Amino acid sequence: MPLNALQTATAGLKATQTAIGLVSQNVANAGTAGYVKRTISTISSGPGNSGVSVGTITRSFDAAALKQLRLETAGSAYTSTKADIAGQVDSLFGTPGSTTALDGLVNGFTGSLQNLAANPTSAAARSTVLSTASNLANTINGIANSVQALRTGIESSLGSQTASASSLLGGIAALNVKIQSTTDDLTLADLKDQRDQKVTELSGYLDVQTTEQRDGTLSITTSSGVNLVTGGTAATLGFDGRTTLGANSTYSTDPDQRSVGTITATTPGGGKIDLGAPGVLRSGSLAANLELRDTTLPQVQRQLDDLAGGMASALTDKTAIGTVSGNSATVDLVSGQSGMVGLQVGNTITLPVTINGTMRNIILIASKGDTAPVDPS
Structure with a gap:
């Protein structure tokens, strides 16, 4: 009996010592980035569960x-x-x-x-x-x-x-x-x-x-x-x-x-x-x-x-009057426009056209490549 009691006491002291060491580690690393508090579990051991031993050491954190x-x-x-x-x-x-x-x-x-x-x-x-x-x-x-x-x-x-x-x-x-x-x-x-x-x-x-x-x-x-x-x-x-x-x-x-x-x-x-x-x-x-x-x-x-x-358009856009002859119309975009260098890529021409009494604007945009004819419909 005395020997069993001594063994039980020794096991208990070891478990306590491990737990104290873990608490010390938690305190020492309380401000360490990424450190998660450790916890220890104890389990019964010995004849008739008379002793105790160290169980699993786990991290204690809130997953959510x-x-x-x-x-x-x-x-x-x-x-x-x-x-x-x-x-x-x-x-x-x-x-x-x-x-x-x-x-x-x-x-x-x-x-x-x-x-x-x-x-x-x-x-x-x-x-x-x-x-x-x-x-x-x-x-x-x-x-x-x-x-x-x-x-x-x-x-x-x-x-x-x-x-x-x-x-x-x-x-x-x-x-x-x-x-x-x-x-x-x-x-x-x-x-x-x-x-x-x-x-x-x-x-x-x-x-x-x-x-x-x-x-x-x-x-x-x-x-x-x-x-x-x-x-x-x-x-x-x-x-x-x-x-x-x-x-x-x-x-x-x-x-x-x-x-x-x-x-x-x-x-x-x-x-x-x-x-x-x-x-x-x-x-x-x-x-x-x-x-x-x-x-x-x-x-x-x-x-x-x-x-x-918008500002460039407001300052440079000009109005030219076209001449209608039969089914065609001619618009002079150069004559009388001092310093005009012709259309640049991206420039637009807006043509107000009246078809069957309805006014519509046809907008032509200067392009680098060939363009398709305008569909009057």
């Missing part, structure tokens, strides 16, 4: 909270990336209402035209119109160039972020392999901490969903269902970026038509999936950068083009 953290991480990266570029675009347009902002320059130019209309013989008024017009044109051109520079910067950022995300996927797959072959509880907990930290970091780049398998490995897919990690294998992400982007650089699902880079996931079997296609990535900094490069900034460029085109 961890899932929400990753969703918020992806969402935060998405919104912050877009907000950063939006702020830079706002600075290009200037403070609304100021004389140096784009709207202020437009108002200044409009005011100079009104002044010239009231004083058509004034040399000073003419000089002011030319000066404000030149300043406005240079500003629009400068903003347009800066918008394309932002797109080029995003192209470069997509390349570096894609490489980082691919490295994380490979690291997660390698940890899956180690977790499969580890039997020590403390080592296993450390490996899972490292894996969780990499998955959370990965969620800053793209929206991910995780599923823990029975063997302890973690499978990772995007919200759209693209498999990125299965067991010890991971897809490799690549980006075929362009050095410089211009106003006509656009994304297309046809590689021959695409003039910007795209993110490609290459599976272990050699299959390739285009992650740059619309809707494949839905959150994270990669999704935000793709949307900024392919949608948001091109919209800004189109607004600038519309402004420049």
